[in-house]
Amino acid sequence: VAWVVGAENDRLIVDTPLDGESAETHVEVVRVVPCPHFNNISELRLWPVTGRHQQLRRHCAEALGAPIVNEEAALFEKAA
Numbered sequence: 001v002a003w004v005v006g007a008e009n010d011r012l013i014v015d016t017p018l019d020g021e022s023a024e025t026h027v028e029v030v031r032v033v034p035c036p037h038f039n040n041i042s043e044l045r046l047w048p049v050t051g052r053h054q055q056l057r058r059h060c061a062e063a064l065g066a067p068i069v070n071e072e073a074a075l076f077e078k079a080a
Contacts, residue, residue, distance in 0.1 A: 009027075009029065010028070010029050011026075011027065011028050011029070012026075012027050013025070013026055013027070014026075014027060014059045014063045014064065016059060016062070016063040018052045018053070018054075018055060018058055018059075019052070019053070021050075021052055022050060023048075023050045023052040023055050023059065024048075024049040024050050025046055025047065025048050025049065025055060025056060025059045026046070026047040026049060027044055027045070027046055027047075027059075027064075028044065028045040029042050029043070029044055030042075030043040030044060030045055031043050038069070041069060042066070044060075046059075046060075056068075
């Protein structure tokens with residue numbers, strides 16, 4: 001389970017290559033709650049189908065535009 005900013009769909013598949021390699025992550029939104037710092041945050045269940053380096057972090061930040069809360073500053077910048 002991960003807390004991220006701004007997920008909108010109930011279930012989705014992220015199929016975005018990472019570093020030139022195929023990468024797939026299944027995402028399920030568990031709930032969305034109000035947050036004074038980020039407007040809303042979403043609790044997610046994440047299933048990596050492939051095992052790429054930092055796949056879950058990068059798919060959230062780079063593909064969904066919703067980095068994991070309290071994640072590395074560089075990944076927040078990529079999501080912006």
